[in-house]
Amino acid sequence: MKIQKQHKEKLNRRSFLKRAWAWLGVIAGIELAAVAFNFLSVGKRKSKHLNPALIKSAGIIESIPPGSVIPFKSGHFYLVRMDDGGFLALSLACTHLGCAISFDGSKKEFICPCHSSVFDMTGNVLKPPAPRALDTYRVFIEGGEVKIDTSKKIRRRGFSIADLVYA
Numbered sequence: 001m002k003i004q005k006q007h008k009e010k011l012n013r014r015s016f017l018k019r020a021w022a023w024l025g026v027i028a029g030i031e032l033a034a035v036a037f038n039f040l041s042v043g044k045r046k047s048k049h050l051n052p053a054l055i056k057s058a059g060i061i062e063s064i065p066p067g068s069v070i071p072f073k074s075g076h077f078y079l080v081r082m083d084d085g086g087f088l089a090l091s092l093a094c095t096h097l098g099c100a101i102s103f104d105g106s107k108k109e110f111i112c113p114c115h116s117s118v119f120d121m122t123g124n125v126l127k128p129p130a131p132r133a134l135d136t137y138r139v140f141i142e143g144g145e146v147k148i149d150t151s152k153k154i155r156r157r158g159f160s161i162a163d164l165v166y167a
């Protein structure tokens with residue numbers, strides 16, 4: 001009788017372990033499916049960046065003279081063309097609390113109306129409280145046209161020569 005009871009307990013333990021392993025297998029399968037789903041979703045998010053509605057044309061290269069700053073309020077950026085011909089698209093949101101900056105052509109500076117931060121033509125901070133340079137958007141040249149990808153802001157600490165795009 002005792003041996004039968006022990007045998008029965010052993011079987012119960014064995015079947016419990018079998019079920020536990022089966023459940024672990026199911027959980028691992030769900031995890032794997034979630035990872036695969038996330039991976040595919042990232043692909044979809046990336047393709048969103050190529051949304052043509054978020055690509056803004058700033059005009060043909062020849063129409064933008066060196067040393068100029070053109071506001072694109074609907075795109076939320078200023079297109080800056082440096083004296084050496086390099087292009088830079090600066091976000092018009094101040095890096096302090098996000099107010100829209102304006103451009104003072106006589107001083108060649110961007111000024112924030114909220115707390116008086118000042119930025120130079122490259123977006124670097126000349127006067128705080130803004131904690132860092134203005135964000136940028138990716139500029140690219142296509143078919144002689146200057147285009148800006150407004151899908152994603154590029155956060156930076158300060159200006160780097162690598163920020164400029166040349167035709």
Ligand code: FES
Binds near residue numbers: 095098099116129
């Ligand atoms: S929001 Fe621009 S200085 Fe405060």
